[in-house]
Structure formats: structure tokens, C-alpha cells
Amino acid sequence: MTIKRTGSAVWQGSLQQGQGKTSTASGVLSDTPYNFGQRFEEAPGTNPEELIAAAHASCFSMALSMIMGEAGLEPERIATEAAVTLEKDDSGFSITAVHLTTRVKSPGADEAAFHEAAEKAKGGCPVSQVLNAEITLDASLEG
Secondary structure, three states: OOOOOOEEEEEEOOOOOOEEEEEEOOOOOOOEEEEHHHHHOOOOOOOHHHHHHHHHHHHHHHHHHHHHHHOOOOOOEEEEEEEEEEEEEOOEEEEEEEEEEEEEEOOOOOHHHHHHHHHHHHHHOHHHHHOOOEEEEEEEEEO
């Protein structure tokens, strides 16, 4: 089975003075603006790294749910945050790291089996596989 998803962006102007708009084929994002200040400063709005973080957190959570289910550990709730690190280097900027923090509610789950599932999800989710960055994980069971 092959699945294709598409997104698009249009940028107008110079790096620091220009403006961009990004969209997804699904319409979830539709001409959503982004600019230099949103990406490299603290201006409100979205940026590519934030979108990657949301995609990674979503993908990891779904992968963890699947792997836990296969291990007989049915999760009630998985809450994941991904923190993407963008650093300036000799070639410009690179995403060098992603830190995943996940909190999972799964009554009766075995701690060791949970951590094994979380590590499998960290390496196995498709977004993890496409990133050329160090991926770290802080996973814990709640209640």
C-alpha cells in the first residue's frame, strides 16, 4: 500500500523581509502565513520546525498506540510533545535534535514492556525515520 500526502508553500521576497504561506491538501492549513520572525525570532505564528514537531508527536503517539496494543498494553491516553532543535552550522541551519516527552495512561501496564514499546515507537514511526537528527525520549506511565 502506498499513501501520498501533499503540502505546499509559496514564498515572496527576501529572507528577512519576505512572507510565505503554507497549505495542506486536506485544507487543515490553508495559506497559513509564516515569515522570518516566526521562524528565527519569537514572533507569533507557525514555522516549519513547529510543524515538524507536531507531525513527529502525532506520528510517535500513533506508533506507540499500535505497538502497545500488539503487546497487550491497551493505552487509554497518550500525550506527546516533540521539541525540535534548530541550530546554525557551517551550511546554514540544521535540525540537530528532537526530544520526545510522552505521558501514557495505561492501567495495569508493565513498566518494562511499556518502555520497550516506547523505544520501538521512537525508532519505528515514519517521521522518526525521515529525520536526520538525534532523537531522545522521556517516556513515563501515569497513574
